[in-house]
Amino acid sequence: MIDTVDNAKGTPDQDQPYRELGLKDDEYARIREILGRRPTDAELAMYSVMWSEHCSYKSSKVHWKHWSANTTPEMKAKMLAGIGENAGVVDIGDGWAVTFKLESHNHPSYVEPYQGAATGVGGIVRDIMAMGARPLAVMDPLRFGAPDHPDTRRVLSGIVSGVGGYGNCLGLPNIGGEVVFDPSYQGNPLVNALCVGAMRAEDLHLAHASGTGNKVILFGARTGLDGIGGVSVLASETFSGDEGGTGRKKLPAVQVGDPFTEKVLIECCLELFAEGIVVGIQDLGGAGLSCATSELASAGDGGMHVELDRVPLRATGMTPAEILSSESQERMCAVVRPSDVDAFMRVCAKWDVIATEIGEVTEGDRLVITWHGETVVDVPPRTVAHEGPMYERPIERPADQDSLQAAGPESLARPSTPDDLRAEILRMAASPNLASRQWVTEQYDRYVRGGTVLAQPSDSGMIRVDEETGRGVALATDCNGRFVRLDPYVGTQLALAEAYRNVAVTGATPLAVTNCLNFGSPEDPAVMWQFEQAVRGLAEGCKELGIPVTGGNVSFYNQTGSTAILPTPVVGVLGVIDDVRRRIPTGIGAEAGETLLLLGETRDEFGGSEWAHEVHGHLGGLPPRVDLAREKLLGEILVAGSRDGMISAAHDLSDGGLAQTLVETCLIGEVGARVFLDPDQDPFVQLFSESAGRVLVAVPRSEELRFTEMCTARGLPWRRTGVVDPESGTLEIQGVGELPLPELREAWEGTLPALFG
């Protein structure tokens, strides 16, 4: 029997499985208080998914005050939509608006790597469409366990195939991302997915259900039993008697994606936007229809009535609770004026997209959902979507933080002879975290749509937005979880600094920030301390750089048993470039006779470094110092240098230090170089330190004086550190030795195929 509102009123004392659905006693009591009665099964399903950590941000919301407290009016001025919308939107000039967002799909990707990763891509792409934008590109920051652990192969192969299998079929270029290995991610890989889209600023669509009488249309795939997860406890209770105990086939809690349906849905949505017949639009992701209907109604100016029995299904006998919680993929929900419904349906029919009018916007402020005429949900939508519980979780600096910071890398044995240094360069180049990502990125289409100007292995991905003017955007994501573990405030600012620098080295001006905050359990005070420090670090760092956080995502409970992952606040920075033709490439050798200049200062900083991790398995001490004013200056000089044609190549220094940057810049450019180290500083420190705020640039000899004078005048330290040598085919480092490019290439490119090929 279907549990209706009338039934709920008549059976106030009926036991409900709210604990199995993840609700706490006081949360259940609050739902009863809001409704003035017990919730129906369908209402309980809605509240339980919408009040989950994933949907309600109940543990993190209290810290969002740091975003608003650190956003100045100048920073706000470029934002057309910010936190709270499906994705942040920024004005990039010439009437173009760009929307971008990062989201996590960590837990499903461990259970079912291929589908978990695939549907992660699908979900973020729909978020971008829900803003009215054409999706332009995707990126995937990924984190895996130890490279030689037997399960890593299963997880990595599945996730990479899933990202590629779905993204490649959608026709969106994959322009970058990260692949990082650390044992802390063994039982909890991180799959973060980023999508960027563009639209004319006037075409921005927000998820609002406004206008009484407007129709609510569900379109895209049918709704099935996949991705229902915890709500199945309701189904089993309801159905155990009805079906003679055989029960229904339970589908996996991880959703299954169909990229072809999504591709068609993208084209269909874009045609609908172009026709101007969409009042409000929302994607169906986590929490499915529960989320879409309550969010649309909550953000609108009226109520909503939905006839749930009209939803097209692909399984028989689904209950209202199941339909509301199903996370079947490739579905969208639109609000449309009655006069436009026919036109809407025509566009959907052209693309063979199933579209069904399931309800309408009503007067009043209730979300009412009926099932064959009987009311199964009658709630104030804000209480479902926006007024969920909020917790001020206990915060406590981890007990081992002091001892961790005290155990610095100073005592680790360092190579000192030329032969040892040379061997260390090769070893580091071949290490799993520094080796070429080609084996992964070759499985992604980076060319489709013809707008990709830079993609992996460049520091940023770059996409042309306007074919006439060449205006485009650059995007980078970064995070070194070891730095964050050592000092979450500084470590998060280092992630921001690196992503900012990676955008600037392409010649683009950093403009806005998104994030995906991956942490352990919020119920662990030590994790909440890391989280609070990270949010504050990011918010205050963004203020110093003058670029706003436009949105983000929080993923908690990333842990195995009681051991949390390295705190991993992945930071994404978006930059704008007025003409992509002046982008700065990563590889040297584009012009004859280039000088290599090292910008910034190198200090003895090895806490959390790749060298300490790879060679000594050591994590301790303090992360490198962060100087955001310096990063900003560096960015301005790179952009000015690009504008005036003074820079022919540039590559950021980060994991692995100068040695790794030299290896990559030679191999990508396919030319050799002669490098002169500073005689006054330890060669090991110069080659492997991970001091922030540094970039290696190649400048044409004719521009060298002009460029270095600009650096000097503006107070940016620089050092002439080498010359490009197109004839030699060798990276020669004075005082260390010669590294022929074929030998370097074998080291750099051999590792991932040997591990996973």
Place this chain on the structure above:
Amino acid sequence: MRIGAVTFPGTLDDSDTLRAIKASGADAVALWHGDADLKQVDAVVLPGGFSYGDYLRAGAIARFAPVMGEIVDAARKGMPVLGICNGFQVLCEAGLLPGALLRNAGLHFVCRDQWLKVENNTSAWTTRYDTGAEIIVPIKNMDGRYTADKSTVDELEGEGRVVFRYTGGNPNGSLGDIAGVSDATGRIVGLMPHPEHAIDALTGPSDDGLGMFLSVLDSVVAA
């Protein structure tokens, strides 16, 4: 001069193909899978993608689209047709080109800049190249391993109908390093690599792919 590019549901490189056609100087005409109407085009390109999701077999469903009937008729009368990637698969499924494309030898999707050797510059789509020229064009697919029975391959090789061959490494294990073939008339060509992604050095590895779109203009004028 009008050159069409067909959009099936799931076609991905249609806008790129239209851009490449424009770059060659021709009028680019968008053709829709559901319309049995070629809009008076002089030549047709079937772009890459995953038509109808390719869930059955790459290209297997697209061959039944209404527009394909028109294309098969026009092709039999001599209209130049180029199938790129999924378009090549569709042409094989439609019987306009011999052979079939199997899953890549490495069982992975492969996206890389690929060197090709132009083996025959007399086809409608290759007259702007020198025979033996080496060009670099992106390749990106899951099912790119060309295969055919021995007599077919012997015939293709004997008649100079292997138009493009992989060089500097075979990305997918295709028979005889075959990257692209033509029909007996040389007017229908299919290849796995993507010339439409190599029309300028800003967004591709080179502009080597433009030659195919320029070649067909010559062949249409000549005909």
